Amino acid sequence: MRKIIVICLALLVLGMSTAMAAEDMTLNVMLPDFYSDSDWVTLEAGNPVLQAIYEATGVKLNVTWVPNSGYAEMTSLTMADPKNMPEVMVIQGPRDAITISSARAGAFWDLTDYIPQYEHLAQGQQSTYDNTSIDGRIYGIYRARAYARAGIYYRNDYAAKAGIEKVPANVDEFKALCMALAGLDNMYAINMCKYVTGTIGITTVMFGAPYQYGIDADGKVYPAFEDAKFQEGLDFLRDLYAAGGIDPNFMTIESGNWDDAERVDPPKALMRLDCLDNGYRYEEWLEANSGVDPEHPAVTLLTAIPNSEGKIQIWPQNTGASGEIVITKAVPESKLQAVLAFLDWCNTEEGQTLLNCGLQDKTYWIHEDGFRYTYPEGEMENSNQYDIYTRTVQHSLNQLGMNVNGDLTPPMAQNILRVQYNQNLIDNAQYVIANPCLTFDSETNTLMGATLNTDVEDAQVQYIAGKIDMNGLKAAYQDWYDMGGEMILAEYQAAYDASK
Amino acid sequence: MKRAERRALYGTGKAYWRKLGLDIVKNKWLYIMLIPGVLYFLVFKYLPMWGVIIAFEDYSPFLGPLKSAWKGIYWFQRFFATRKWQDYLSNTLILSFMNIILTFPAPIILALMLNEIRSLGFKKVTQTLLYVPHFISIVIVVSITYVIFGADGIIYKLTTRMLGHSIDYLGDPGVFRWMIVFQNIWKETGWGTIIFLAALTNVDTQLYEAAMIDGANRAQRLWHVTLPAIRSTIVLMLVLRMGSVLDTGYEHLILMSNSLNRSVSQTLDVFVYQNGIVNGQYSYTTAVGLMKSLVSVIMVVSANKVAHALGEEGLY
Numbered sequence: 001m002r003k004i005i006v007i008c009l010a011l012l013v014l015g016m017s018t019a020m021a022a023e024d025m026t027l028n029v030m031l032p033d034f035y036s037d038s039d040w041v042t043l044e045a046g047n048p049v050l051q052a053i054y055e056a057t058g059v060k061l062n063v064t065w066v067p068n069s070g071y072a073e074m075t076s077l078t079m080a081d082p083k084n085m086p087e088v089m090v091i092q093g094p095r096d097a098i099t100i101s102s103a104r105a106g107a108f109w110d111l112t113d114y115i116p117q118y119e120h121l122a123q124g125q126q127s128t129y130d131n132t133s134i135d136g137r138i139y140g141i142y143r144a145r146a147y148a149r150a151g152i153y154y155r156n157d158y159a160a161k162a163g164i165e166k167v168p169a170n171v172d173e174f175k176a177l178c179m180a181l182a183g184l185d186n187m188y189a190i191n192m193c194k195y196v197t198g199t200i201g202i203t204t205v206m207f208g209a210p211y212q213y214g215i216d217a218d219g220k221v222y223p224a225f226e227d228a229k230f231q232e233g234l235d236f237l238r239d240l241y242a243a244g245g246i247d248p249n250f251m252t253i254e255s256g257n258w259d260d261a262e263r264v265d266p267p268k269a270l271m272r273l274d275c276l277d278n279g280y281r282y283e284e285w286l287e288a289n290s291g292v293d294p295e296h297p298a299v300t301l302l303t304a305i306p307n308s309e310g311k312i313q314i315w316p317q318n319t320g321a322s323g324e325i326v327i328t329k330a331v332p333e334s335k336l337q338a339v340l341a342f343l344d345w346c347n348t349e350e351g352q353t354l355l356n357c358g359l360q361d362k363t364y365w366i367h368e369d370g371f372r373y374t375y376p377e378g379e380m381e382n383s384n385q386y387d388i389y390t391r392t393v394q395h396s397l398n399q400l401g402m403n404v405n406g407d408l409t410p411p412m413a414q415n416i417l418r419v420q421y422n423q424n425l426i427d428n429a430q431y432v433i434a435n436p437c438l439t440f441d442s443e444t445n446t447l448m449g450a451t452l453n454t455d456v457e458d459a460q461v462q463y464i465a466g467k468i469d470m471n472g473l474k475a476a477y478q479d480w481y482d483m484g485g486e487m488i489l490a491e492y493q494a495a496y497d498a499s500k
Numbered sequence: 501m502k503r504a505e506r507r508a509l510y511g512t513g514k515a516y517w518r519k520l521g522l523d524i525v526k527n528k529w530l531y532i533m534l535i536p537g538v539l540y541f542l543v544f545k546y547l548p549m550w551g552v553i554i555a556f557e558d559y560s561p562f563l564g565p566l567k568s569a570w571k572g573i574y575w576f577q578r579f580f581a582t583r584k585w586q587d588y589l590s591n592t593l594i595l596s597f598m599n600i601i602l603t604f605p606a607p608i609i610l611a612l613m614l615n616e617i618r619s620l621g622f623k624k625v626t627q628t629l630l631y632v633p634h635f636i637s638i639v640i641v642v643s644i645t646y647v648i649f650g651a652d653g654i655i656y657k658l659t660t661r662m663l664g665h666s667i668d669y670l671g672d673p674g675v676f677r678w679m680i681v682f683q684n685i686w687k688e689t690g691w692g693t694i695i696f697l698a699a700l701t702n703v704d705t706q707l708y709e710a711a712m713i714d715g716a717n718r719a720q721r722l723w724h725v726t727l728p729a730i731r732s733t734i735v736l737m738l739v740l741r742m743g744s745v746l747d748t749g750y751e752h753l754i755l756m757s758n759s760l761n762r763s764v765s766q767t768l769d770v771f772v773y774q775n776g777i778v779n780g781q782y783s784y785t786t787a788v789g790l791m792k793s794l795v796s797v798i799m800v801v802s803a804n805k806v807a808h809a810l811g812e813e814g815l816y
Contacts, residue, residue, distance in 0.1 A: 072778055073777055073778050076777055076778060076779065076780040077777065079561060079780060080561045080780070080782065081561065082561050082562050096779070096780075097779050097780060097781065098779060098780030101560065101780065102560075102561075102562070102780075105560040105561070105562035105563060106562055107562055194758060194759070196759070247651070248651060248668075249650060249651040249668075249670065249671070251671060251758045251759045251760055252646065252650065252670045252671065252758050329562075447781065447784075450779055451774075451775065451779075454762075455762075457759065458759040458760075458762050458763075461759035461760065462759065462760055465671075465760065467671075467760060482583070483582060483583060483584070
């Protein structure tokens with residue numbers, strides 16, 4: 001009996017001493033989940049990636065996964081329950097009404113004065129930090145994304161079938177290409193879906209319109225849809241739709257099914273106006289599934305072409321960031337420095353690699369050519385057994401990555417399109433335009449902007465689909481002014497005048 | 501019971517309370533059994549109702565209902581100032597009444613038809629099959645609709661061939677409400693028959709025999725015996741339905757809505773969901789929800805009055 005007691009005591013003392021030595025910290029984080037259909041392994045169940053993070057930092061991550069499609073709702077619901085907030089969470093819309101009001105009510109730690117104290121966080125771009133700031137204070141660490149990602153990609157093999165071999169060099173040639181593609185049997189030119197913001201935005205900005213708001217020669221703020229170039233872009237989409245160049249039911253296709261029309265053989269749609277990452281991913285899919293020769297890509301990336309006046313403009317896919325990571329008030333002040341130190345570590349080479357790629361020889365492999373692959377040397381690329389394991393232990397941990405100091409992960413092998421894409425990011429950053437009113441404060445926009453924009457966008461979709469004419473579109477724009485648009489413009493105008 | 505009758509039975513003032521006290525002592529076990537039910541309603545139904553106070557505040561979850569700024573009727577004024585409120589309300593009312601008028605009689609008709617089936621085995625199998633759609637999630641129902649009514653769908657292609665022109669089932673605002681009602685009928689009619697079939701089993705068979713001796717044919721028996729027998733059930737169900745007449749539900753409508761039909765698919769429920777849950781404007785949408793509830797209460801009370809006027813028992 002005595003023996004047992006002694007052993008128990010010994011175990012107890014041992015257990016306590018190891019716990020104290022490691023200086024454990026459990027951190028509750030909420031992240032969007034892109035693989036909600038995969039299993040998830042927690043630290044206790046033996047997740048090697050979380051184990052590696054724990055060994056490097058002493059932080060035990062306790063992740064709450066929220067499916068990406070419902071993340072906005074979950075964010076809003078989380079804010080409604082301050083007592084049970086996660087300690088660290090991703091905010092996808094740093095300038096959404098709910099984020100602004102929560103930040104003002106004191107839901108998040110104000111990080112403005114802390115960021116310069118941390119080696120890696122301080123290396124972020126000040127302008128991007130400012131883009132996500134609220135009332136001039138920074139509440140989150142932005143998640144860096146390249147500016148010049150938006151553009152056009154299309155199937156050049158089908159363009160050749162339609163008689164156009166040359167890559168369009170300006171907007172007029174782009175229009176001609178679309179019309180030629182629309183002439184092919186059983187195929188649509190532009191692949192569109194319910195999410196039309198990108199397609200309309202990329203088209204109109206390429207045609208020469210401002211992004212969301214413009215400022216005219218007299219210094220007056222006006223909404224982008226009033227611009228003649230915007231209307232030109234819209235008219236082009238309407239003409240293309242009328243010519244059979246767009247799926248007549250595009251507005252019922254969920255954005256999750258956007259790929260369906262192109263990832264079939266033969267494709268149903270030949271061009272897409274979107275983030276160009278999807279362009280090289282499409283090419284990689286074609287190489288793996290349709291036997292396209294990697295030396296001769298079937299996909300062409302098209303961006304930064306001059307409009308009829310020779311002006312080049314690119315739609316901003318984002319504000320240099322895809323949301324931000326905030327520290328909520330669920331973290332006591334005594335723990336704040338430790339949490340910030342952990343977020344700082346996430347930006348180190350070790351942190352970036354663990355979050356984005358996982359563990360070498362477990363979820364990624366460095367082949368003889370020196371590049372990073374998702375499968376071991378000599379294995380078939382198409383075998384997805386490695387993907388399944390990676391998703392189980394890694395899930396969407398990359399969502400916690402900020403990379404404010406650039407991408408430090410081991411490089412991946414580059415195909416022709418990836419090289420071109422990366423070069424585009426550098427060459428074309430100068431052409432990306434911004435919303436001039438992005439950082440201005442408008443109470444009305446915070447409250448009603450989202451609803452008003454949906455109404456205007458609905459009218460634009462109806463216009464493209466030929467359901468309403470110019471008068472109907474004008475009526476919808478007038479509604480926008482009457483229901484709050486005028487107040488938004490007045491508030492932006494005041495902020496703009498004050499900023500001069 | 502009329503107020504005058506109640507007074508005559510229990511008296512007023514002190515006498516009333518004394519009588520009630522005696523009653524409680526006499527039937528104490530009955531009253532003790534009542535306690536859990538009363539507690540349930542107090543804790544889960546009446547207590548949370550104080551939350552509607554946020555409709556009159558600029559509510560912030562971080563300040564709580566006691567410390568948030570008082571706004572009075574500001575949110576109500578704002579809602580009526582948007583001009584769109586008429587659209588939301590009329591969309592809600594039109595859809596609700598279409599739902600009631602078209603979906604309410606369906607289970608009654610179906611129940612009467614089932615009641616006329618002679619073969620018991622066939623009746624049992626049919627009933628079971630009719631219940632199945634109720635257990636299919638609305639998400640699945642909408643997905644099926646998309647598949648068969650979309651541009652590649654069989655019904656879309658069939659009607660295009662037959663009519664010579666295509667009908668945009670998923671986008672046309674004129675078709676939208678019919679699609680919603682049609683889906684509701686498909687999904688809930690079978691399940692709705694349960695209560696009417698139960699009422700039908702209570703009909704005295706001697707009445708049928710008497711009617712037959714008097715020479716009533718099947719249709720006459722249905723009209724003069726069966727329907728009057730289940731009339732009070734029908735009225736009760738209708739009054740209950742009136743209470744939820746404005747609940748159009750949001751998941752069904754959100755799943756079916758798109759840029760083309762938003763002008764008819766935006767109901768009060770969808771508005772509350774999108775602005776309250778997604779955009780986090782709690783006070784504003786609580787005010788809108790409160791108004792909707794007010795209209796619902798008025799509807800139940802007046803439906804009940806109408807039921808009384810028709811000589812039925814109604815709800816209370």
